[in-house]
Amino acid sequence: MPLPVALSLVDVTVRYGARTAIERVSLDVRRGEIVGLLGPNGSGKSTTLAVAAGVLDPVGGTVTVDEHTRTADPVGFAQRVGLVPQEPAVYEELTAAANLTFFGQLYGLTGHDLRRRVTRALARVKLTDRAQDRVSAFSGGMRQRLNLAVALLHDPPVLLLDEPTASLDPASRDALFADLTRFRDDGHAILLTTHHMDEAEAGCDRIAVLEGGRLAASGPPAELLHTHRIDRAVLYGHLRTRPPKYLERAIRQRLNARVELEITGRRLRLSADTSEQLGTALAALLVEGLELESFRTPAGALERALRSEECETGERA
Ligand SMILES: Nc1ncnc2c1ncn2[C@@H]1O[C@H](COP(=O)(O)OP(=O)(O)OP(=O)(O)O)[C@@H](O)[C@H]1O
Numbered sequence: 001m002p003l004p005v006a007l008s009l010v011d012v013t014v015r016y017g018a019r020t021a022i023e024r025v026s027l028d029v030r031r032g033e034i035v036g037l038l039g040p041n042g043s044g045k046s047t048t049l050a051v052a053a054g055v056l057d058p059v060g061g062t063v064t065v066d067e068h069t070r071t072a073d074p075v076g077f078a079q080r081v082g083l084v085p086q087e088p089a090v091y092e093e094l095t096a097a098a099n100l101t102f103f104g105q106l107y108g109l110t111g112h113d114l115r116r117r118v119t120r121a122l123a124r125v126k127l128t129d130r131a132q133d134r135v136s137a138f139s140g141g142m143r144q145r146l147n148l149a150v151a152l153l154h155d156p157p158v159l160l161l162d163e164p165t166a167s168l169d170p171a172s173r174d175a176l177f178a179d180l181t182r183f184r185d186d187g188h189a190i191l192l193t194t195h196h197m198d199e200a201e202a203g204c205d206r207i208a209v210l211e212g213g214r215l216a217a218s219g220p221p222a223e224l225l226h227t228h229r230i231d232r233a234v235l236y237g238h239l240r241t242r243p244p245k246y247l248e249r250a251i252r253q254r255l256n257a258r259v260e261l262e263i264t265g266r267r268l269r270l271s272a273d274t275s276e277q278l279g280t281a282l283a284a285l286l287v288e289g290l291e292l293e294s295f296r297t298p299a300g301a302l303e304r305a306l307r308s309e310e311c312e313t314g315e316r317a
Pocket residue numbers: 016019020021022039040041042043044045046047048
């Protein structure tokens with residue numbers, strides 16, 4: 001029996017002035033489910049997350065969290081949603097515990113209840129033993145976990161994360177997904193954005209793909225792998241530093257029009273029609289001075305998809 005829907009977007013449209021950022025997007029996220037929102041730069045991922053968090057108002061459609069809409073019940077809506085922004089929104093000079101106490105007070109929590117929730121949130125992200133350390137001494141992964149603890153303080157059923165892995169190294173990314181899997185198994189409904197199909201494949205129960213502000217596909221990763229552009233050659237990389245915009249522009253000018261480059265924080269995704277094109281594009285990146293700390297080519301996904309088709313054919317033969 002599937003668990004109940006906690007977050008529901010129905011025909012949601014958001015505009016920034018004259019520009020339509022997302023159009024008639026409908027998406028449900030159930031308790032006990034991690035949904036990954038994928039799509040190229042500018043496709044509307046952050047906007048979808050912001051409207052789900054109640055940070056933006058749609059010009060059309062409805063957003064409901066456990067049957068509370070923001071228009072009818074703004075407090076009930078806010079109590080049920082936790083947003084983890086892309087950039088850690090915590091204070092460097094405060095300790096982990098002081099940060100949580102500060103944000104808890106903003107939520108209106110006080111006294112014993114606040115102390116209990118701070119202790120619990122620290123434990124949930126495994127930062128109990130670092131509670132009295134200043135954030136300035138934290139690694140990127142620890143900051144991200146504290147950011148997550150802030151969103152969990154009021155124990156919302158719906159957790160929204162904007163590019164949570166953008167600045168994480170592979171080990172911290174795996175640790176984050178392990179945390180999210182525990183929260184999912186506790187009955188949270190989780191919606192996160194990512195550029196990385198392989199990450200979504202490994203960590204999400206369902207994927208929703210946005211293209212040009214519209215929902216282009218949605219389903220379990222294994223289904224989408226067969227249908228959604230996985231026949232392209234793809235490389236995922238982790239950069240040594242976040243590249244400045246001028247460098248990103250210079251690199252884009254060097255790339256073949258059929259090559260897609262996505263950069264989020266220190267994470268990079270490069271995709272091309274063929275592995276030769278991908279190799280040439282990678283060379284262009286390196287010539288411009290981009291330094292890769294690590295990279296992987298998830299041929300595994302494609303190979304698995306092809307192999308399972310071969311197996312099926314083999315069985316039938
Ligand atoms: N504050 C804003 N004002 C005007 N236009 C905006 C604003 N924020 C986003 N947009 C536009 O809305 C569209 C969707 O943007 P959004 O940031 O939601 O995409 P995204 O998929 O999250 O992109 P990225 O992967 O680069 O973060 C884009 O065309 C973008 O230029």
